[in-house]
Amino acid sequence: MRRRLAVTLAILVTLSAVLTAVTWGQSGEYKIGVLEPLTGPLSGEGKRHLEGFEIVRDMINERGGVMGKKLTFTVADAPDPTAAASEATRLITREGVKIIAGTFSSRLCGAASEAAARANVIYWETSCVDPRFNKRGLKNVYRTEIDATGFGWYNIEFIVKHLAPRFNLKPNQLKIAFVSEDSSYGQGVTESARARAKELGLIEVAPPEYYNFTTINDMTPVIVKLKQLNPDVVHHIAFSNDAPLFWRQAREQNFQFKALVHAGATGYGGADFGKAMGHDGNGVFALLEPGPGFKLDSLKPEGQKIEKEFRDAVQKRTGSYPLGGHQLAGGGLWLLKLVLDKSQSDDPDKFRAAVMSLDLPVGTMINGWGVKFSETGQNSNERVQHYMLQWQNGQLVTVWPEEFTTNRAKWIPLGAWDSRK
């Protein structure tokens, strides 16, 4: 009996080894590592990013794949920085990948890319916005999304050019308060916005209020303080639990301000905020990739085509308009395809040469982006066009820059809490 079992086992093992060898030999597949937080507090957005990657991977494969091969993923979970580094290392040493794409969060991208850089593997970041990411002199580390400096810059641009005139205030009369979660994402955006606000002469009512989003349980002390300081604009960078908490408690405390501006695909920019608040979320601004209202015909012809196909693919898979996570991951992966088309190699030097040679104007890619990388491996602020979206009756719609959209911003300034219908 035991002998028979042993024989069966031996046969099974041999068979599976042969099968693996056969599939390996025939595959014609090109495998990259995809690293996202799929468990833990960041997993909501992490999974959305993975979904974006998968949608665009299928689009790429329908168009012949990369370097003549079918693009496949080895997915790894990175709930925290330690896991990000160890999983990146595992993808490289055990799975043998030459390119890693990921990791959405600024808490993770630093650690993950460091591990990739040590192994001389290409690291392709599609989302994290930590400004330090591309300032470490790492040659094979690239980021397709703009960094937090860009976010802060765009936000102040919007506040000064679009909001201030409608408040009948000059920039140097406009009072602004900064509230932010304290990860490198929040700090990066907030500090760059503060620097830009200072240049333009805005009045900062108090030092920025930083908090830890994983342990914040009550925003009333902050709100009570802000109420006394009476800012026109609240610049709040938040994650998905603290954004609804602040908004609900601000309403309870009847804290009246003229506008709230956020940046990024989480917190006020995430789908959960709209689900949580419905019409009560009306009026909040979030800097993002384009949402409903975005005019396809404002793009270049090739951009229109790919953007439309992307939207349809997301619609088919998720039943909704692309969300921020889909757009960042999807746009980033499509850009990786363009690079590989050009380099036809994952050799770091050839790859780098291809990245640097890409030069596409705004409006040619998914999200209406263009491409022009700097020597630091960073796609440029001017090419990665960003848009201001606003919550209007449970939907996040594009409202600025106005030439790109059919929608217009409402509730400027925000009226009483119960009048924003």
Added chain:
Amino acid sequence: MDPARRLGLAQIDVVAQLGVSTVLLGGIYALIAVGLTLIFGIMRVVNFAHGEFLMLGMYLGFFAFTLLGLDPWFVLFVSIPLFFVVGALTYAVVMKGVIHASHNVQIFTTVGLSTALQNLALVLWSGDFHTVRPWHALTPVRVAGTAFNLSQVVAFVVAIGLTVLLFAFMRWTHTGRVMRATAQDREAAILMGIDTNRVYGLSFAIGIACVGAAGVLISPLYAVYPTAGLQFVLLSYVVVVLGGLGDIRGALIGSLIVAAVEVGGSYRFGTAWKEIFYFLLFIGVLVFRPAGLFGQRGAETLGV
């Protein structure tokens, strides 16, 4: 006007609002901490999965509201027996085997349980952030220059009620006396004919019933997601140590102190400081009154 000059505690309505916020936040912390202090005090087990039972309570509140349209206040009555059973089952399946084992084994077990529950929630219900918005969560109450939320007031009232009930139960019922006896000296309790296993099972079940109810009650106030428990659990250890291990009154007063430090510190010095303040308080208590403010002297080493 110089904005900085207007900041200050001089304004009476600011003080009143901060006071109200402290009391209401303290109520939420107490709700979570009473269950923990019971388990901690009687079983001498650090239940690292406490926050995850809170999270399960929050999901119960969420699903009952979105799928069945049931108000969390109603679900509260269902949740207490339900989580009592969940607690008893968890004790029988997981905790019973390690109750006499070393602290390391117990810690590994409860941390394992915590991770397992978090990931179970993630697999079953995704990592999305959900919100429960019954009418009372949308109803601001304004009294004399202060504002708060009706759900919060009820959570506070229930916290007080629960604390009083548990306190009375522990003090005046036979079962309560048996539980206290077991907490004070396990060996002697066995010699007196007390079935300590049953006492532990009961304590765990009551503790989990409390935290489950807490989860349901706070579901309209905080986002519901798989790691929602982590938001509160570290803090409830501070509360429990501050109040004294196993002391239910202590848990209530400890909660109010922690909330006061958090609210006052956040207002005066900025939110970034709040954890520094209450952990300083925590260290201070450990140094000067290791048994906690109300704990029995030497209780911290009992049963170890």
